[in-house]
Amino acid sequence: MMIRTITLIGAGNLATQTGKALKKAGLEIRQVYSRTEQSARELADLLTTTFTHKTEEIDLSADLVLVAVKDDAIEEVLACLDCRQTLLAHTAGSVPMQLLEKHTNRFGVFYPLQTFSKKRDVDFSEIPICLEANSAETLNELKELAFRISGHVQEIDSAKRKILHLAAVFSCNFVNHFYYLGDQLLEQHQLNFDLLKPLIRETAGKVMELRPFDAQTGPAKRFDETIINNHLSLLGNQPELAEIYNFVSGSIFQAHKNS
Amino acid sequence: MMIRTITLIGAGNLATQTGKALKKAGLEIRQVYSRTEQSARELADLLTTTFTHKTEEIDLSADLVLVAVKDDAIEEVLACLDCRQTLLAHTAGSVPMQLLEKHTNRFGVFYPLQTFSKKRDVDFSEIPICLEANSAETLNELKELAFRISGHVQEIDSAKRKILHLAAVFSCNFVNHFYYLGDQLLEQHQLNFDLLKPLIRETAGKVMELRPFDAQTGPAKRFDETIINNHLSLLGNQPELAEIYNFVSGSIFQAHKNS
Structure with a gap:
């Protein structure tokens, strides 16, 4: 399966810049979730899409739910979701992939190694994107997605990440x-x-x-x-x-x- | 007076890159001095000029004697010279200009604010060159020289330097x-x-x-x-x-x- 639609969990620096890069590459950002309504709205406006600040309204029908929140918040958000059928990936450097295991059977990591600020756009094509996935199929899906925004895609396990x-x-x-x-x-x-x-x-x-x-x-x-x-x-x-x-x-x- | 000829005291990273920039800008590097003969020869070869490792052979007839050695060595070298008629400038960030006062009555500082390595050439045009001098006349001479290699020339006193x-x-x-x-x-x-x-x-x-x-x-x-x-x-x-x-x-x- 090719990833065409993405729900973005998070509206911080990384979520903002990654969302912009994905949209620019032709992906459909279906929804933005953030704990605070204003942050969710701001990023949704930037990506011309919908938003929510309620976990029960998160759109799990997207091809990928990309979790780009603070490390401690990942588990918090996922605990509220019924996402067993969903492809889930987080974007955190220091969070092991296996954290996602209990939530779904299709999961991975999509970690762009860069410093992001909301107001400074970066050239994603040069950013190393470090991938990990729980199956070869999921890895391929993430890889295909990553190559649409960067020329530097690598498989890197949780320990090395x-x-x-x-x-x-x-x-x-x-x-x-x-x-x-x-x-x-x-x-x-x-x-x-x-x-x-x-x-x-x-x-x-x-x-x-x-x-x-x-x-x-x-x-x-x-x-x-x-x-x-x-x-x-x-x-x-x-x-x-x-x-x-x-x-x-x-x-x-x-x-x-x-x- | 316009500075046209320079004797370079020192053959380290800063002396090498500054010497190359000055030569490229049309200045004549008349001689290179270094404590070790080999360093003196290497830089002289690079600048197609003469060299010495003996302080008594240092050519004091150049328009400027530029002292680009380790801070502790400045006084050591100058103590050996009879340079009362010479325009002297050192290139050190942390050495007060007044150190030169007892050696000559025309002196100043020519401090390029950059990290230099012998084998990596840098674009001097962007490097701030911080100048100080004991008279308006000397300051003008150094300024005219500095502007030949950089667009960013500033007068900065020893305390701020x-x-x-x-x-x-x-x-x-x-x-x-x-x-x-x-x-x-x-x-x-x-x-x-x-x-x-x-x-x-x-x-x-x-x-x-x-x-x-x-x-x-x-x-x-x-x-x-x-x-x-x-x-x-x-x-x-x-x-x-x-x-x-x-x-x-x-x-x-x-x-x-x-x-």
Whole structure:
């Protein structure tokens, strides 16, 4: 069976961007569910479809019910549904596929590895979509769907998907937090964040070609104590930042001291 | 006076890429000095010029002597030179301009804010070049030079340059280390770093448009304890990584808890 119609459970960042990509690829988004009516309506408007905030009204007749809510909410929503005949897939990095087993006999995972914000559209064609399914048939259905929006579709089991999610937290969420800390420092001294943008682009650009280990530069790698102490004294009135600085510098030094 | 000839002190990452950019812009690199003969020769070959590893042979007749060595080495090299008539500039983020005062009466700072590796060429036209000088005349000379390789030339004093350098450590060196930690995790589980590349590009891409605070996503921001504990248990055998995870997650949560 080819998936042509989708009910979307969730209206957050991932649901919004994935829904837009699927609709653009010609899929019919039959309905959007969200716990809050307003979120459901907003995304439904964007996808020109219907919506509900009541679990009993969720349209289970779609070819696929895609569950794109917070991890803890997956079980909560599914507990309300009678979906034994439905193809179910969740989109979560860290939730094992087997969580779906007790709800239906056709299930899988459809995990797009990307950082999504509602208001920033992304090019889905480059996003790795990690798939898992409880049968070869279901895997094929999900694969056919995934290839309609991305050129990078891979089968990855729940154990490896967890690791991928963890690595993504390091390489995306933590990275963004360091952009934020840099931004804060500049703001405190009336300097513009734009100054850092070429550096941020190049830092990301470098690891497209070099291994991150080989791309490393800066005082911690060289163990340049003068600069490190200088920086720590600049952070004298921000002990939390100084602690992070010390900690991450130590970790960089450990990684490079024998190289 | 317009700077036409340059003696380059140093043959590291920054000296190499800055030297290449200056030569490409039509400047004459008159000589390369490095403490080790081989490094001096390698960069001189690249710039088709002469080289020395002896301080007494450094050519002080160039219009500018650009000191691009490790912070601690600047004073060391200059102490050997009789350069009272020479226009001197250093390229260091954290070294105050006044360090040069006792060596000459024409001095300044020429600080390109970027991460440089010898083997990866960068587009200098986008790099902010932060200038400082001890006189309006010297500032103009350095400005004219800087604009020959970059469209982003700014006057920034030593105190603000230090802050910029510190923010750059957070937004570049620390960021790259988190790419490295992600890479390590994937490698331990036979997963390919390529999987993270679209995510890394998008994470950097987002902050070109959004403030990093607004771009943040992930479990720490939402304080999703299930995922956080899950990740910490995956790191059970790597206490140092678990500690970093905990620490940075706490810092993200602190930043977002009132938003």
